[in-house]
Amino acid sequence: MLAGVPEPVTVRVPAKINLALQVGQLRPDGYHDLATVFQAVSLYDEVTATPATGISVAVAGEGADTVPSGPENIAYRAAQALAADVDAPGGVALEIAKGIPVAGGMAGGSADAAGTLVACDALWGTNCDRGELTALAARLGSDVPFLLRGGTALGTSRGEILADVLARGTYHWVLALADGGLSTPEVYAAFDRLGSATGPGPDGVLAALRTGRAEDLAEVLVNDLQPAAISLRPSLSRVLDAGADIGALGGVVSGSGPTVALLASSAEHAAGLAAQLAGLGVCRTVRRAYGPVAGARVVDVTAR
Ligand code: ATP
Numbered sequence: 001m002l003a004g005v006p007e008p009v010t011v012r013v014p015a016k017i018n019l020a021l022q023v024g025q026l027r028p029d030g031y032h033d034l035a036t037v038f039q040a041v042s043l044y045d046e047v048t049a050t051p052a053t054g055i056s057v058a059v060a061g062e063g064a065d066t067v068p069s070g071p072e073n074i075a076y077r078a079a080q081a082l083a084a085d086v087d088a089p090g091g092v093a094l095e096i097a098k099g100i101p102v103a104g105g106m107a108g109g110s111a112d113a114a115g116t117l118v119a120c121d122a123l124w125g126t127n128c129d130r131g132e133l134t135a136l137a138a139r140l141g142s143d144v145p146f147l148l149r150g151g152t153a154l155g156t157s158r159g160e161i162l163a164d165v166l167a168r169g170t171y172h173w174v175l176a177l178a179d180g181g182l183s184t185p186e187v188y189a190a191f192d193r194l195g196s197a198t199g200p201g202p203d204g205v206l207a208a209l210r211t212g213r214a215e216d217l218a219e220v221l222v223n224d225l226q227p228a229a230i231s232l233r234p235s236l237s238r239v240l241d242a243g244a245d246i247g248a249l250g251g252v253v254s255g256s257g258p259t260v261a262l263l264a265s266s267a268e269h270a271a272g273l274a275a276q277l278a279g280l281g282v283c284r285t286v287r288r289a290y291g292p293v294a295g296a297r298v299v300d301v302t303a304r
Contacts, residue, residue, distance in 0.1 A: 008050040009122045013115035013147055013296040014040040015106035015289070017173065017254045017261045019209075019217065020202035023191060023224040031142070031158045032188060037165065037202045037209070038143075040150040041173055041291035044099050045108060046299070047075065047115035049123045052093035055079050060095070063102030066181070067109075074109045078116035078140055085136055086126040094119070103181020105229075105255035107143040114147035114296040122298055150295025152209060154202060168212030171263060172270040172290050174248065176239045176283035178258035182232060187256035190228035199224045218250025218263045229257030236260060238282050246276045 016038045024033035045061075057073045067073065071080075075094050083090025094116060100108035114137060121128050128136075130148070137144035142158035152167035204220030230236045236253060239260045243251040247269075248262035260283070264270035270288050278286045 006051055006123055006125070008048050009119045010046055010048045010299050010301050011115040011119040011122075011296050012044050012046050012299045013111040013118075014150060014293050015043040015100040015108065015111060016143065016146060017041055017106065017291065018223060019221060019252075020205040021223045021225060021255065022199055022201040023196070024198055026192065033157065034155065034159050035201050036155045036159050037152065037205045038146045038155055038159075039152045039171065039291040040147070040293050040295060041289040042293050043106065043175065043287060043289045045111050045115060046097040046099075047112055047119050048095040048097075049116070049119035050093045050095070051091060051123065053091045055090065055092055055094070057094045057096065059098060061098035062100070063181075064098055066102050067096075067098070073112070074140060075112040075116040078113040078136075079120050081136055081140060082117055082120050082126070082128075083124075085132070086124070086128065088124045088126055090124075092120055092123060101177045101181070101259055103183065104177060104259040105182065105253065105257045106259055107147060107255065110141045110143035111147045111296070113137065113140045113144045117148065118296040118298060146295070148295050150293060152292045154206070165206055165209060167209040167292060169214070170290050170292075171214055171217065172265070172267050173288065174243075174262040174264060174270050174273045174277060175254075175287045175289055176243070176260040176262065176277060177285045177287060178233065178236070179284040180258075182229060182257045184256040187225055187228050187232065190231050191225055194228055194231060196224060196227055214249055214263055214265050221250050221252040221263070223252050223255075225256055226253040229253045233258045235282070242277060242280050242282045243273075246273055246280075248273055
């Protein structure tokens with residue numbers, strides 16, 4: 001390291017699954033009121049921040065060719081917003097290694113924004129507290145505050161207002177990743193067009209999480225956007241049916257889709273389900289993940 005030049009900072013940041021997603025009224029600002037239960041799961045992007053003049057973004061990994069590398073990248077906007085807020089010079093080269101599917105309903109872009117806030121705060125030594133970072137995160141996007149925080153949380157308003165929930169246990173998921181993404185605004189437009197009803201909301205999920213039993217959670221997984229996502233991508237029904245056929249405890253489209261999350265009873269059960277699902281050819285690829293996991297955290301790359 002050159003004297004006075006900070007070392008690069010790498011932050012690992014998870015994906016999310018919505019265990020419950022209740023979509024309410026369309027608000028005057030164009031957003032729907034939501035009540036959602038987020039869980040952070042062990043599928044990660046890594047954001048590395050290196051000192052530089054000006055801001056740049058390079059993206060590698062899963063679906064990188066479909067992600068913008070300039071100012072349209074939400075990570076770029078996160079660095080810019082932090083620099084403006086703390087009045088820092090704001091130079092950084094951001095490298096994003098994507099493990100979260102792009103436009104998969106798992107909030108990969110929001111994860112990168114959260115990771116960038118933590119990475120730049122450490123790189124620039126701006127030492128923002130969690131409250132400041134959370135306020136900035138909420139301005140960048142509805143899911144960004146949750147990816148900063150991780151764990152399991154209840155999200156209301158656009159999803160950016162978070163409350164603790166009592167969640168016991170670790171849950172094992174099999175994720176069916178689709179070919180190509182779904183646009184979140186298009187899924188909400190389909191929700192409106194279909195005149196979709198608002199479902200039962202998060203109470204069942206909150207009660208199940210208190211028991212820590214995956215069997216209980218599987219019964220109550222709910223996503224009001226699921227019919228809209230299926231209307232745009234009918235093949236998602238086949239994935240959900242396949243999950244039930246091979247013995248998943250339950251399944252749900254994650255957020256706006258098209259990723260489908262299947263719940264297993266244990267890590268071993270998830271391994272078996274993943275192998276069977278991959279053999280059926282109903283999705284592009286299959287991943288396993290568990291949750292809840294921590295939100296955006298600096299990683300010690302020298303320990304690897
Ligand atoms: P959500 O679940 O929050 O609705 P998503 O997981 O479905 O989001 P993202 O992966 O966040 O979708 O990407 C949505 C779009 O945002 C992509 O099509 C991409 O063009 C754009 N985008 C901008 N920055 C990023 C980024 N850092 N990573 C991924 N996509 C990005």
